[in-house]
Amino acid sequence: MTETRDLGIGVIGCGFMGKTQVETVAKFVKGATMKAVFDANPEISQPVAAKYGIAAEKTLAGLLARGDIDAVFIETPHFLHAEQALAAIAAGKHVMIEKPMAHSVALCDEIIAKGKEKGVLVSITFSQRSRTCNLKAKELIDQGAIGRVRQILDFHLLAGGLVKFPKWQSDKENLGILFGHAIHCFDRIRWLTGSDYATVYGKCMSMDPQAVVEASSMALMTMLDGTVVTLWSSGEMPPPSFPRREFSAMIVGEKGLMDIDAYGELLINTSGKWEVAAKQEPVDWAGKGFLDPVRLQSFTRHAQGFIDAIRENRQPPVTGWDGRQAVAAALATYESSRTGKEIVLNK
Ligand SMILES: NC(=O)c1ccc[n+]([C@@H]2O[C@H](COP(=O)([O-])OP(=O)(O)OC[C@H]3O[C@@H](n4cnc5c(N)ncnc54)[C@H](O)[C@@H]3O)[C@@H](O)[C@H]2O)c1
Structure with a gap:
């Protein structure tokens, strides 16, 4: 009711x-x-x-x-x-x-x-699931525009180091950038593929020798449907970091390619030519600030x-299950880095 x-x-x-x-x-x-x-x-x-x-x-x-x-x-x-x-x-x-x-x-x-x-x-x-370019990417993938997704290279690269984030994020119990920020990427990968994590292998570190939390990681993962994924996450890129790589993903399907920039454009190539499929209106950080209605969309x-x-x-x-599966994959990346072993998450 x-x-x-x-x-x-x-x-x-x-x-x-x-x-x-x-x-x-x-x-x-x-x-x-x-x-x-x-x-x-x-x-x-x-x-x-x-x-x-x-x-x-x-x-x-x-x-x-x-x-x-x-x-x-x-x-x-x-x-x-x-x-x-x-x-x-x-x-x-x-x-x-x-x-x-x-x-x-x-x-x-x-x-x-x-x-x-x-x-x-x-x-x-x-x-991130509600951002314009991600929403459009999901819609196109579900319509079969690039065929079955087979490979993903996912980027979450932020500039400036841990000092740029609220201080509590550098405390040990909050674990690090992969867990705190790239958790969106773990979720987006599950959501876009409609599959779940099978295995995770990771290497995690921090370029800052004083840091007690992780700040940079690379994970190599497989999904239950056979998709192979690499996730590169860092909060300590020398400014201004790389263009188009804050929340972005290069996606290879059986019939085409996609390049998502959640804060820029969604590009798609299904006929030998790159086209713009969606565009995120920029947030007016300097003028309207963090409550700019564009950011709040x-x-x-x-x-x-x-x-x-x-x-x-x-x-x-x-759902809570979505939250749980992303946490499981992020923590498995840390565990893999600690143990040097690939972690099997789901069979
Ligand atoms: N979804 C997104 O796009 C997005 C973006 C940024 C941050 N976040 C998340 O939002 C959460 C908060 O991050 P933030 O950037 O707003 O941090 P923040 O430091 O700006 O705000 C945290 C607030 O919590 C308060 N607080 C601390 N201990 C508390 C307690 N025991 N009870 C009640 N309040 C308490 C602090 O006083 C502070 O005002 C984090 O989980 C972060 O990962 C999400």
Whole structure:
């Protein structure tokens, strides 16, 4: 049965992504209303609450006890996702968990199991799936435009080093760039191929000798359908990094080629000639800043899918299982690098 009233939303963590989600829900998502936020630092949450005319709860328990909140968005450092998601589920709230879902596969499984038990939806913010060029690539692949996908070279190359990211990302418990950022790539590869990881072999390192987390990795993987994948992820490219390689992928199908740049163009070659199949409008970082509606398009599509699923009582477009499988592949890359062995994930 379709829910007719607006769903009440709470956001946990009011940093870069928390503010992004509050703005997205408040201004663009239909069928949902922002009710309250919580941040461990009230100096961060109070101005957000004042800006949107909503409550700034003093504790997580306070936010989760609110009867007017149906779903929460978890927008905190990685190692907090699992405990906060479990607390929200225990309080009967649907959860949208930022990527990566949790810092172990066992915790992902626990979140999925508890969500089922409580009858609430669990989704993960794999917002790359909602970016214009990725969406078009998926549509064309599903239509058979390049035939069956056989090989992928996936890039996630960012410039500047760990200092460029929030400080907590350099703490050991948050693991590194492959886990924290390239987790989107692990998900996109599964989504585009419609297959799952069979084997993972990886080499992980950091160019910064002081770093206690991984910052650069290469993974060689096979999918259950035989597709061979290489993923190159780094957060420490000397500026300005390579062009077209922030969230990009070169894809070889049986009948054609694709070159996706999630922040630029989607190129396709099916007849001996490269053509532009989709184009991402650039974000006006310098003028409109990080809340530029162009940047929020993908978050709006993503959040809308989750809200519609709750209202229509069906599974969300991105499930807890999707979050779990991406975490499993990323952690297997670290394990492979530690042990020097290829890891078999699924048979
Ligand atoms: N989907 C995407 O495209 C995307 C993009 C960037 C970041 N992220 C993800 O968003 C999450 C947050 O990243 P960010 O860049 O916003 O970080 P951030 O540092 O800007 O914000 C994190 C916020 O969490 C708060 N916080 C810390 N401990 C807390 C606690 N125990 N309870 C409540 N609040 C607490 C901090 O005070 C801070 O305001 C991460 O999971 C990150 O991977 C996703």
